Amino acid sequence: xxxxxxxxxxxxxxxxxxxxxxxxxxxxxTLLMLLGGLLTQDPAMAKKDKxxxxxxxxxxxxxxxxxxxxxxxQVEVVSLEGGETVGQDTTTxxxxxxxxxxxxxxxxxxxxxxxxxxxFTGEVELIAGExxxxxxxxxxxxxxxxxxxxxxxxxxxxxxxxxxxxAALAKFQEAVALDPSxxxxxxxxxxxxxxxxxxxxxxxxxxxxxxxxxxxxxGKKVLFEAYRRGGQLDKAKAIAGDVDEAALNQxxxxxxxxxxxxxxxxxxxxxALAKFQEAxxxxPDMAQxxxxxxxILYNQENLDGAVAAAEKALAIEPDNRQGMRIKxxxxxxxxxxxxxxxxxxxxxxxxxxxxxxxxxRRADMDFQAGDTARAQTALKKVIEVKPDFARAHYTLGxxxxxxxxxxxxxxxxxxxxxxxxxxxxxxxxxxLAYF
Numbered sequence: 001x002x003x004x005x006x007x008x009x010x011x012x013x014x015x016x017x018x019x020x021x022x023x024x025x026x027x028x029x030t031l032l033m034l035l036g037g038l039l040t041q042d043p044a045m046a047k048k049d050k051x052x053x054x055x056x057x058x059x060x061x062x063x064x065x066x067x068x069x070x071x072x073x074q075v076e077v078v079s080l081e082g083g084e085t086v087g088q089d090t091t092t093x094x095x096x097x098x099x100x101x102x103x104x105x106x107x108x109x110x111x112x113x114x115x116x117x118x119x120f121t122g123e124v125e126l127i128a129g130e131x132x133x134x135x136x137x138x139x140x141x142x143x144x145x146x147x148x149x150x151x152x153x154x155x156x157x158x159x160x161x162x163x164x165x166x167a168a169l170a171k172f173q174e175a176v177a178l179d180p181s182x183x184x185x186x187x188x189x190x191x192x193x194x195x196x197x198x199x200x201x202x203x204x205x206x207x208x209x210x211x212x213x214x215x216x217x218x219g220k221k222v223l224f225e226a227y228r229r230g231g232q233l234d235k236a237k238a239i240a241g242d243v244d245e246a247a248l249n250q251x252x253x254x255x256x257x258x259x260x261x262x263x264x265x266x267x268x269x270x271x272a273l274a275k276f277q278e279a280x281x282x283x284p285d286m287a288q289x290x291x292x293x294x295x296i297l298y299n300q301e302n303l304d305g306a307v308a309a310a311e312k313a314l315a316i317e318p319d320n321r322q323g324m325r326i327k328x329x330x331x332x333x334x335x336x337x338x339x340x341x342x343x344x345x346x347x348x349x350x351x352x353x354x355x356x357x358x359x360x361r362r363a364d365m366d367f368q369a370g371d372t373a374r375a376q377t378a379l380k381k382v383i384e385v386k387p388d389f390a391r392a393h394y395t396l397g398x399x400x401x402x403x404x405x406x407x408x409x410x411x412x413x414x415x416x417x418x419x420x421x422x423x424x425x426x427x428x429x430x431x432l433a434y435f
Contacts, residue, residue, distance in 0.1 A: 056126035059098040060134030062091050069095030073114035080107045118144020149179035183212040202226040253283035287317035294326040303330045372399045390419035
């Protein structure tokens with residue numbers, strides 16, 4: 001029986017200009033917008049009318065954004081405290097309006113609406129006996145819709161920064177429905193679909209963005225990654241442009257390897273194996289991809305395939321720890337103990353703690369399976385390298401209980417001396433008392 005040892009599937013990084021291997025961060029800026037129009041209140045224009053100390057007057061001119069005066073615009077003054085309408089007027093041919101509010105005092109909303117224009121509400125403070133003069137510029141209805149889309153986009157960008165991807169996606173999609181020309185929304189949609197694994201939808205949105213912004217580097221990176229994940233490698237290479245093909249293959253291999261590493265961490269070994277193999281095919285010199293294949297095949301008890309992949313990794317990178325570890329485990333599983341220990345010596349020179357832990361676990365498993373002789377060989381090696389490894393003494397002592405009382409006592413006593421608080425100490429003492 002083979003033990004399922006944890007696989008070392010750390011993520012790799014690339015130095016290439018287009019870097020699909022690292023989780024990119026799409027930086028979505030906040031877009032500037034106008035909420036229906038502009039209202040300017042000039043304190044210098046305020047006038048005092050002693051004859052009407054209880055009345056406040058609002059007057060002004062309404063124009064479009066180009067400064068053309070607008071007639072037939074409905075103007076309504078609403079109390080912010082009570083919500084009731086306290087005055088209203090319609091602009092003249094010159095765009096002028098004038099409203100008197102009796103008993104005024106405090107803050108009021110001034111609402112503007114008219115055919116062909118976006119509704120707009122501003123806020124003013126009224127003082128009895130004074131006149132406030134306003135200069136108002138209104139957005140067209142079309143511009144108003146665009147600003148609604150920008151407001152939705154900004155809310156989506158905020159949700160995106162907060163990593164609330166579902167809420168962000170919904171807002172981006174609402175923004176696109178209102179204004180399909182709002183390019184950043186398409187990029188946001190593509191990014192979220194890609195993060196959520198919806199590759200085809202990501203491609204559609206990213207293509208739309210790149211059509212609108214062909215020189216945008218972020219957009220090209222997202223589309224590159226979407227094509228790569230979708231298996232459309234020719235299109236991915238076309239997006240990469242003048243990048244050397246060998247370097248591009250290496251970079252794509254890193255991205256694919258990282259997907260395999262994530263799959264293996266999640267226990268999806270079939271996907272992990274396919275990704276590692278694909279990465280190795282794209283970049284045959286990628287030692288870590290071959291080592292990843294070796295790890296999966298070993299855990300699937302395909303020993304010949306595992307050792308072949310491990311040897312490929314070691315041929316490329318003689319100090320590859322994962323390749324060494326898998327080669328040791330395969331040789332040990334095949335009963336080639338002497339050869340396995342030679343590989344283990346090389347592994348131990350690179351990663352002493354990892355090698356000792358691996359050999360001890362292997363020995364403990366052999367002991368549990370009843371293969372005492374092989375367990376003793378490995379445990380002696382562990383103690384030779386690390387004499388103060390308490391559990392190795394304990395397990396080695398157990399292997400001798402039926403055949404060599406003196407050696408059993410020696411190692412059990414050493415275990416108690418090294419680890420007096422170990423939970424197995426009472427069991428060790430009981431065995432010693434029996435002797």
